Amino acid sequence: RAEAALEEARRAGGRRIFCSADSAADSWAEMAAALSAGEFTVVYQPIVDLRSGRVTGAEALLRWARANGTRVSPVDFIPRAERSGFVTELGRFVLETAGREAASWPVPAKITVNVSGRELHQPGYYDQVAATLMTTGLPPERLVLEVTESMLEADSPVALTTLRRLRALGIRIAVDDFGTGWSSLSRLDRLPADVLKIDQSFVAAIAPEATSAPLIAAITALAAALGLRTVAEGVEEQHQATVLARHGCEEVQGWLYGRPGDSASIRAALRRHVATDAPVPGEPLRP
Numbered sequence: 505r506a507e508a509a510l511e512e513a514r515r516a517g518g519r520r521i522f523c524s525a526d527s528a529a530d531s532w533a534e535m536a537a538a539l540s541a542g543e544f545t546v547v548y549q550p551i552v553d554l555r556s557g558r559v560t561g562a563e564a565l566l567r568w569a570r571a572n573g574t575r576v577s578p579v580d581f582i583p584r585a586e587r588s589g590f591v592t593e594l595g596r597f598v599l600e601t602a603g604r605e606a607a608s609w610p611v612p613a614k615i616t617v618n619v620s621g622r623e624l625h626q627p628g629y630y631d632q633v634a635a636t637l638m639t640t641g642l643p644p645e646r647l648v649l650e651v652t653e654s655m656l657e658a659d660s661p662v663a664l665t666t667l668r669r670l671r672a673l674g675i676r677i678a679v680d681d682f683g684t685g686w687s688s689l690s691r692l693d694r695l696p697a698d699v700l701k702i703d704q705s706f707v708a709a710i711a712p713e714a715t716s717a718p719l720i721a722a723i724t725a726l727a728a729a730l731g732l733r734t735v736a737e738g739v740e741e742q743h744q745a746t747v748l749a750r751h752g753c754e755e756v757q758g759w760l761y762g763r764p765g766d767s768a769s770i771r772a773a774l775r776r777h778v779a780t781d782a783p784v785p786g787e788p789l790r791p
């Protein structure tokens with residue numbers, strides 16, 4: 505496909521057209537080679553129940569380490585992959601890898617997978633997810649698909665229908681980076697979602713001496729009114745966890761609880777929490 509894209513770019517002639525089409529084809533070809541060379545891997549970051557301290561699951565995050573040892577951040581390569589279209593291949597790889605991984609975990613915890621806008625808007629996405637559940641043996645109730653608020657703003661009927669069908673199957677939908685977009689309240693009310701992920705910028709903004717955080721209070725209240733759960737991202741400090749608990753946030757993820765790690769590390773985290781029922785540092789403040 506990369507070759508075909510290159511060929512098409514050449515045929516298009518004109519220097520300017522050639523350049524932009526060529527770079528998309530180059531980007532596709534480079535990532536396709538990297539994927540088959542095993543340069544892409546999936547890491548897992550624990551997600552923790554704030555009240556009980558139990559690990560409830562993990563988020564799958566893609567990593568790219570080039571053969572020469574340099575690492576490329578997903579913040580750089582995901583947008584490039586979106587432009588070239590290769591993100592659908594990466595998405596398939598992550599869903600299959602993470603699905604297989606979670607299906608063989610020692611406990612039936614949830615696995616969260618990021619979905620790109622390109623994937624969600626393509627008509628065959630529902631079938632792809634359903635087929636992956638079949639081949640990996642992962643029950644739909646254990647899969648959480650993470651979409652961003654901005655993806656839903658495009659108001660695509662295909663995306664909304666896909667989300668509704670996925671939910672009907674038992675898959676949960678999480679809205680990531682919540683609060684950074686411009687969703688209207690009327691749209692939120694119709695959102696086919698189960699979880700709101702509180703963006704890490706709101707968590708980072710909690711001052712060390714703060715006893716409350718108005719925006720986090722507003723988001724958790726909104727979520728409760730809509731019947732959605734809340735998961736906060738980027739929790740690095742104990743005082744942030746304390747304020748989140750006070751405002752009724754249910755689950756957390758961040759360096760305070762664990763960095764993204766390989767298959768062995770997430771398995772160990774799941775086993776440890778089942779074995780000891782260890783509480784998270786910091787008391788839950790809600791009755």
Ligand code: C2E
Nearest residue numbers: 565566578579582598618619620738739740757758759760
């Ligand atoms: P995201 O979905 O919001 O993922 C959370 C990001 O926060 C991850 O960055 C994670 O490593 C980071 N993080 C977790 N805990 C902390 C913390 O305590 N402090 C700070 N400062 N950061 C924390 P990462 O892995 O670099 O991924 C960045 C973004 O790239 C993700 O944001 C997601 O939008 C995208 N991405 C990553 N993997 C995939 C993938 O498989 N598919 C797609 N479509 N996008 C992906």
Ligand code: MG
Nearest residue numbers: 618650651680
């Ligand atoms: Mg995400």
Ligand code: MG
Nearest residue numbers: 563650680737
């Ligand atoms: Mg995330």
Ligand code: MG
Nearest residue numbers: 680681703737
């Ligand atoms: Mg996020």
